[in-house]
Amino acid sequence: MLHRSISDVKGVGEKLQSQLNDLGLFTVEDLLFYFPHRYDSYEVKPLTELTHNEKATIEGEVASEPVLSFYGRKKSRLTFTLQVDHFAVKAVMFNRAFAKKQLNQGDTVTVTGKWDQQRLQITVSQFKKGESKSQEPIQPVYTLKEGVNLHTLRKVIKTALEEFGGEVPEILPEDLALAYKLPGRTQALHQMHYPETRVMLKHAKRRFIYEEFLIFQLKMQLLRKHNRESTKGHIQEYNNNELTSFVQSLPFELTSAQKRSLAEILKDMKSPHRMNRLLQGDVGSGKTAVAAIALYASITAGYQGALMVPTEILAEQHYHSLAEMFEGRANVALLTGSIKGKRRREVLEAVEQKEIDILVGTHALIQDEVVFQSLGFVIVDEQHRFGVQQRRGLRDKGLSPDVLFMTATPIPRTLAITAFGDMDVSVIDEMPAGRKPVDTYWVKGEMTNRVLSFIQKEIDQGHQAYVICPLIEESDQLDIQNAIELYNQLSAVFEPKVSVGLMHGRLPNEEKEEVMQQFSANDLNILVSTTVVEVGVNVPNATVMVIYDAQRFGLSQLHQLRGRVGRGADQSYCILLGDPQGDVGKERMRIMTETNDGFELSEQDLKLRGPGDFFGKKQSGLPDFKVGDMVHDYRALETARKDAAEMIMENTLEEDERYKTLREYVYRDKHLLGNVLD
Structure with a gap:
């Protein structure tokens, strides 16, 4: 029923339907779940509770005759003093010349506008004579496009709620809703659009934040399960003696964090499943050394390796350092956009003939002309700088190669595990000995x-x-x-x-x-x-x-x-x-x-800037959540991840009848994962 056209809602004619379509609203369900981006509340508060530069509503008595002045072309400014409790507040209204006749000294008036704490001044956007009602409703404010005004949209959504709100299915199993004290879906939906109180709105939001995070996490866990089961990786039987000899030849001792991460990577390489792992570590923590050892392990198992980085300068630097590291042990080549003509043909031929063990380059590596004979191990450096499609392009070139993503942007572990739900995560959280802090x-x-x-x-x-x-x-x-x-x-x-x-x-x-x-x-x-x-x-x-x-x-x-x-x-x-x-x-x-701790800095950066920094939103394949915010609501995100992992592991999503409606939602809402499930 909810999939019926928006035109079935009373009062939606052809013109309004077209305008609502421009907002991305096509079905009744789209309309019901088009949530407000903020709420206006005209609740009168004492001056002591107002926040500087925020919107506020105050009530007082007009204590001076309003003064009207004109400036520029048809621009006016009306000022008067408002007696609020024992304070004299200056009220300013722009381009409301008509209000001079309506406001008289001694009138009680309620005004809403931007509050300036320092000057005790309010720039009025709305006013009405008389005292405010004790319980002003909390008004929803929706994102609009040209054509549809706020009043019309509110009216249409209200009608849709009255006509079809009762048909909204409950998708969370009762045990989960009870465990987290979440309101029912229909009730929460009404409160999202027309909240009775701020507290009820808060609980409705909590409900939908958890719901959309849970659906997203279930998709991620299903994707992870699908990847593990459908892609048989290579069991890379690397030569342990050669690998030990190589590690001992390095001019430095590995830190315990490097050893731990390396062990996790080598274990993946020996498993029959394809590796899909994120290696994160601070600048200078020695990720490249760990990656190089893993590359060498793959070579001793008879495979080729590839290292893809975002810039040519970085590709050249990695090429020189790997060539030096592997001198006499492996052949390393470089392929970037600026390598052209004869030299390019030679590199491509050598890769195809397996004369090259390790190919380092930019996204030139994922072009069709690059053909590996036996690609077994792929490293993608600074992975958040590549789009999902670019990363997949390289992964799909080989016969299910193991893939290691590296990043020096220390994403807080909670967020990394949660956002990259389809990956395993290794963390190098220790600096090499002797490195002085800057x-x-x-x-x-x-x-x-x-x-x-x-x-x-x-x-x-x-x-x-x-x-x-x-x-x-x-x-x-x-x-x-x-x-x-x-x-x-x-x-x-x-x-x-x-x-x-x-x-x-x-x-x-x-x-x-x-x-x-x-x-x-x-x-x-x-x-x-x-x-x-x-x-x-x-x-x-x-x-x-x-x-x-x-x-x-x-x-x-x-x-x-x-x-x-x-x-x-x-x-x-x-x-x-x-x-x-x-x-x-x-x-x-x-x-x-x-x-100097990058992980601590990234926690702070998240608070100051949000997750866009880490994931490059346009490319990451992460959904734009309607209600939830991955940073602000990360605890709910973590809870949803834990619940989703349990449901998939214990097969309750597939087999338990109480999860039937949730299962239908997970499988149908492909758009929630953007291009990850394409």
């Missing part, structure tokens, strides 16, 4: 000259410095213009004694490579760059990272940039230059100076 300072813009003197001092001691130019959101062009201006300024200050280089995303790859090689070889003392250096590049001699306008960056990005220094034996420094205006910016600077 000293981090926040300084205001007026101290720039002192910062430049500090850079000079470090260069005099034979060290190098990165200088990151301000980030202009959404504008690659402005980023580059900024970088060039900063490069010119610093060249004027430091040259000719000190050499300054420039790096940005629009430079041809050959030039980027050349600049990085000059910096690596210490032919350049200072590298001015946009955030293209954020991922990867390893220059142990660089001890200073200066970030201009640091308040423009998120914590995770600042931490990634800071991770470019502190890679050698010398003490390193990160200087955040910035004059943040808001509290969030100041808090970000404070947190950066207090901790």
Whole structure:
């Protein structure tokens, strides 16, 4: 019944139907579950309970004759004083000249608008004469498009609730609803649209947050089960003696966290199921070493390996470090977009002939022309930078290769396990011995000259410095213009004694490579760059990272940039230059100076910015939840994950009759997982 057309709702004619279709509403069910994005409540509160800059409703007596003034073309401003308890509040109304005749000294009036705590002033958006009713209803506010107004949409939804609300099926089994004290689905639906009280609204939201998280988690668990059962992986019988010899040849001792993660990966490789694992660890925690050992294990088992990274610079760096690591043990080749012509043909042929053991590259690796003879192990670095389809493209090239995703963005474990519900997660949460924490300072813009003197001092001691130019959101062009201006300024200050280089995303790859090689070889003392250096590049001699306008960056990005220094034996420094205006910016600077722990930072970043940072929402395949928020409601998300895992493991979703309606919803609502189940 709920799948019937929206035109079956009383009062919806052809024109309104078309307008509602533009909002993505086609069926009665779409309409019933089109939840408000906020609620307006005109509850009168005492001045002491109002929040600065928030919407508020107050009631008082007009204590002065309203004064009307005009400015600009047809623009007016009406001001009067409102006596509220013992306070005189200034009320301002724009472009409401007619109100002058309606408001008289001595009138009682209720006004709603933006509250300014400092000035004791309210900018009025709505007013009505007389006292407010003691129980003003909480009004739903929906997202609208041109054509449908709020009043019409409220009316249509109310009609749909009255006509069809009783047909909404209950999909949660009774035991779950009771365990979490959740209201029934029909009751919760009514409260979402027309809440009787704030408390009832809160419980209705709680109900739908859990419901949509549970459906999402059940899909993830089913996907995980399907992947494990349908894709028989290779049992990789690697040569333990050769692997031990390789590990012993490395110039460093593995940390216990590296050993633990490696053991988990090797166990997956020996199992008959295809590996689908996320390896996460902080900048410099040694993920690449673990990945290299796993690659080598696969080679000793007779397979080829692939490493896919997001940028050419990073691909080249990984290629050089792996070639050095595997010298005499394995053949490593590089394939990026800028390798063309004869050289490209040679690499492709060698891969197909299995003369290449490990192929390193950018997303060039997933093009059809790349043919592996026996691809057994795939590593995708900085996996959140690739779309789901790109990741799958590489995975599907081989005969069910084991796949390891790596990220240096330390996603809080709860969120990682929950968001990547179809993956196993390994965490390297320990730094190699002897690695000194980077000293981090926040300084205001007026101290720039002192910062430049500090850079000079470090260069005099034979060290190098990165200088990151301000980030202009959404504008690659402005980023580059900024970088060039900063490069010119610093060249004027430091040259000719000190050499300054420039790096940005629009430079041809050959030039980027050349600049990085000059910096690596210490032919350049200072590298001015946009955030293209954020991922990867390893220059142990660089001890200073200066970030201009640091308040423009998120914590995770600042931490990634800071991770470019502190890679050698010398003490390193990160200087955040910035004059943040808001509290969030100041808090970000404070947190950066207090901790080097990426996991702690990512928890804070989630609170300040939300999960979009980690998952690149457009690409991640994660759904846009209607009510739930993965960060704010992560406890509910974790509970739903635990419940979903139990249902799948114990087969209750499939076999228990009480779960029949929930099962139907899980299998039909494919859109909830975006493109993951395509």
